[in-house]
Amino acid sequence: MVPFAGYEMPVQYRSILDEHRTVRSAVGLFDLSHMGEVLVSGPEALAFARYSLVSEPGALEPGQAQYSMLCTDDGGVIDDLIVYRTAEGYLLVCNASNRDTVIDHLGVLAGRGDFDAAIADRSDRTALIAPQGPRARELLAKVSDLPLDDLGYYRSVRGRVAGVDCLVARTGYTGEDGFELFCDARQATSLWTALRDAGEPMGLKPCGLGSRDTLRLEAGMPLYGNELDREHNPFEANLGRVVKLEKGEFIGRAALAAIQQTGPRRRLVGLVMRDSAIARRGYPVHVDGRPVGVVTSGTASPSLNERIAMAYIPAERARIGDELEVVVRERACRAEQVKLPFYRRSR
């Protein structure tokens, strides 16, 4: 167990590799109750969300969700999150480590724009349990009557799962099919136990933070604090598609419009090691012996039998197939730029 954003979290229950492979082949169960849930509601909830986020929440019908970000006036990323349009308003599911920052930031913005919107931190009362993997749908069908075939990717619906009232979303952070189930924290144990018991015959295993990290890295998904922070903007992180400049005024718009115009200075790239070494976060990236960038995340990929990493390098050096060097314990090790994601599930 490790302390994580005020929670005690398991890095692994038994084995990171085993948990990782379980999510790729069957179904893994994650307790993500540490995530932040912030509800924006009120008559001007949409106007406020459009002003605060870089995406266009105005495009969301009830039951739809989108990936989004909060940026600074300079275009740096304050947090990345998923915004769900629910019957109550706009539910922002943010990183646990950024929860207080997000609440404070939204509070300042609401005052600045004089919006008639309420911002409520629902994090402590909300548990989040996520069955993820190719058999997640089958698992959910065993314990609920929800019309899962009608629930597309990035869609959500309210309903009962194992007798517990949930917001059931088809979202995840693993690169597999899967669900995220938000429920009242007091019913989390009962939901977890029911899913675990129903899933065990399918090979379900509880999964910790370690496999969550290797799964998202294979899927090419950024982790706040590694690939995303206030020093990097969405265009550098290959997330320019999320930024909707045409929607009108929003926080960070001028800076982001300028970056889009000129193109980003740096780019996040995928690397596969060609020499025998694992690139890790913080290791320098060199070209011809000179430092040009830095590794943001790296590991031995459990699914691909490769050693993979992501790194920021100057935009003009980002080209698939080109080689770079990652300095591992003072040794320059060859790495090839590859297309992201590293892993894509077969559908």
Place this chain on the structure above:
Amino acid sequence: MSSTSVPAELRYSKEHEWVRDEDGRATIGITSYAADELGDIVFVELPDVGARLTQFAAFGVVESVKAVSDLFAPLSGEVVEVNEALRTQPELLNQDSYGEGWIARVSIGNPSELDQLLDADAYHELTGQP
């Protein structure tokens, strides 16, 4: 999962390496306690044959999915052989840390260094294993 038992015939360092004394040569590795603590081992950086190890100094690296850890030589000497199998099967360190997961064979430079290592009972006590 590897066994947590501590073989009686080996010597141990406080850094969780073991030594099997074989008449002037020694086989060295990491203990199953260390392997369990590290978790799934996915990479081993072995010393070169001919490298000279210094007792209690770093001589290689093991990496689990999450962490990078130095290997510390339990005694001084010259590396005469390394376990090449670990390059492709680092998981041997988890599966059989006292057998197939051996790391290197070393010609013992100074036999008296063995006296500075722990016996099985003392190592057992160090790790607080039941």
